[in-house]
Amino acid sequence: MLNATLPSPYYAxxxxxxxxxxxDDQSGETYRRRVVPDVTVVESGRTHDGGATTTAVLPRxxxxxxxxxxxxxxxxxxxxVEVRDPRRRHRLITFIEIVSPANKTSGTDRDSYLEKxxxxxxxxxxxxxxxxxxxxxxxxxxxMVRRRLGKLKPAPHHLALVNRAWTRGEGAGxxxxxxxxxxxxxxxxxxxxRVNEPEVPxxxxxxxxxxxxxxxxxxxxxxxxxxxxxxxxxPDYAWARKQLSKQA
Numbered sequence: 316m317l318n319a320t321l322p323s324p325y326y327a328x329x330x331x332x333x334x335x336x337x338x339d340d341q342s343g344e345t346y347r348r349r350v351v352p353d354v355t356v357v358e359s360g361r362t363h364d365g366g367a368t369t370t371a372v373l374p375r376x377x378x379x380x381x382x383x384x385x386x387x388x389x390x391x392x393x394x395x396v397e398v399r400d401p402r403r404r405h406r407l408i409t410f411i412e413i414v415s416p417a418n419k420t421s422g423t424d425r426d427s428y429l430e431k432x433x434x435x436x437x438x439x440x441x442x443x444x445x446x447x448x449x450x451x452x453x454x455x456x457x458x459m460v461r462r463r464l465g466k467l468k469p470a471p472h473h474l475a476l477v478n479r480a481w482t483r484g485e486g487a488g489x490x491x492x493x494x495x496x497x498x499x500x501x502x503x504x505x506x507x508x509r510v511n512e513p514e515v516p517x518x519x520x521x522x523x524x525x526x527x528x529x530x531x532x533x534x535x536x537x538x539x540x541x542x543x544x545x546x547x548x549x550p551d552y553a554w555a556r557k558q559l560s561k562q563a
Contacts, residue, residue, distance in 0.1 A: 410443070440480055441480045469496070473497075474493065475493040504516070504519060
């Protein structure tokens with residue numbers, strides 16, 4: 316028996332009883348006993364005037380002592396744009412991927428990204444990949460594209476790739492590759508829809524400017540007095556410092 320005492324003049328008694336069910340003996344006769352719960356509140360105490368009273372065990376309201384652990388978000392944000400056709404029950408027609416740092420680092424995020432690439436290549440949707448990150452391992456899904464880009468001197472800082480679904484054959488089809496230097500404006504790329512349909516021009520520099528002006532970057536989130544990471548080659552670094560001095 317476990318007793319729990321409430322503030323005077325009341326108390327409540329808790330009883331612990333074993334569960335009892337129906338028993339069938341070997342003679343075929345049965346006997347029944349009343350089934351009772353494991354825990355019951357059976358009786359209250361008495362008031363000062365000697366009369367019996369019924370009390371309830373109220374829920375506690377004070378938060379118990381606990382440990383708080385703050386975990387940094389290591390997954391980050393993964394951004395993409397889906398172009399769907401409302402005439403075909405919103406079927407996906409073009410998938411636009413914006414590469415994140417986690418995509419360019421070995422691990423589950425990169426594996427998941429490449430699996431998504433494979434799903435798009437197996438479908439009738441076109442793919443656009445926009446990689447504005449200078450660091451990390453490129454995601455280039457096609458060996459020939461990888462070899463051709465590896466021969467470019469100087470190596471591009473940024474990339475935009477367009478793969479149209481209807482050009483795919485045994486391999487990954489045709490690619491429009493936009494190799495971009497930090498000294499250049501971001502390009503205007505074509506967003507493919509369906510074969511023989513007009514493509515939509517997308518001005519990446521215009522989109523970037525709007526994101527920069529509307530986000531935290533113009534308000535000082537980036538310390539431009541610190542050297543860039545990864546480092547730029549000396550001529551590119553000198554050019555970048557000159558551009559920053561114009562904005563000062």
